[in-house]
Amino acid sequence: MSLLTVRDLRVVIDGLHILHGVELDVAATGVTALLGRNGAGKTTTVKAVMGLVPRTGAITFDGADITGLPTHRVVRRGIGYAPEDRGVFAHLSVAENLRLAERDPNPAYDLVFELFPELKQRHRQPAGTLSGGQQQMVAIARTLLNGNRLVIADEPTKGLAPKIVTEVADVLARAAASVPVLLVEQNLALVRRIAGRCAVLADGRTAHQGDAGALLADADAARRLLGVGTHHATPGGDSR
Template sequence: MSLLRLENVMASYGASQALFGVDLEISEGEVLALLGRNGMGKSTTVKCICRMLQAEGRIEFDGHDLTRLPSHRAARLGLGLVPEGRRCFGTLTVYENLIAAARSGSWTFERVIDLFPRLGERRDQHAYSLSGGEQQMLAIGRALMTNPKLLILDEATEGLAPIIRQEIWAVIRRLKAETGLSILVIDKSLSELKGVCDRATILERGKSVWFGTLDELNDDVAASYIGV
């Protein structure tokens, strides 16, 4: 059953159009990769889904039309965003960050700590004092504490040390294997994405140009649209 569906989504920043027709679909329990070179519209698509940017076209989530909803109402329907750049609340402690937007459900502080033991060790530290990797763990934990139906990871491993990237990927694999949570992943590591994603959508200049599984993503397609 479809959880999220975008049809011919278009969006602009003032007079500058950024999206020219994005189509994607995520089913319940599915992990979808959103791929494309830098500047092709991936983060803009996320902003449209989360209602941080006005869009034309159709955006449906869990049976609801999102196109006219404000961001806080869309979030309450079950969108959990891990934004690019983490954006933790620096002057709040780890614990305070995690409970700030918590909603009732299976994801609790204790469960997040089981997923990220390091956050338990840093419980009373302010977020600004954490390493980049720890802040990324905190951002993921904070999104999970909203008990989302869809977790959106926007460049969750960008700029992190290799060992921390591997920890994040291990968590994503664990979430898929143990929870059945639907996940939208934006990342550049095709090798890691192949181990966790069911399907992928590629954007080129603000438009969806390719759909399929990661196994179907051949070298010619990757070279044309991803640059690898």
């Protein structure tokens, strides 16, 4: 039984058809990876699920239709979202960024500061002055503060140094033990390490759904769907 199902998702922005019929099933446990080449529509799919772009189709979360809900109601159903550009408020302090995300009466600051002790030390610092990796920590921390039933992370390792990529991957793997994660990712080594299932988009459509490990083990399929040989997978996840 899937936690989140997407059927025939279509998105038109400024007259351009970005998505034409995306299908996606996010498993109720573990990490589901959303893959595809640049421009395939991964970020738009995630934004459409969040209600951040106009969309048609059917999006079901935990049995309930959420297609027409405004973004804040989607989030309140229990979906935490770390966007592609991290969505950190640069002029606000780290503490304010976290406080803004509080929804539960008892936000899980213990967990967050255990995972990211750095954020505790820097909690008065304006988020705009943080490094890229630290900003990503803020973005992920915001999704873990509340008892979410799904976490969506859009390219959390993009532009990060290999060492930080490993840290972020560890956090995601640990989070996935208690909350299912939908992970948009280009780093295939990382996907192989932590993802169970995957969906591959191409030109705004779903080209493949299945087991992530099986897909990445099949060099022909990986090349055809993702345009890369798996042995070319960027380092980072491999570096450990």
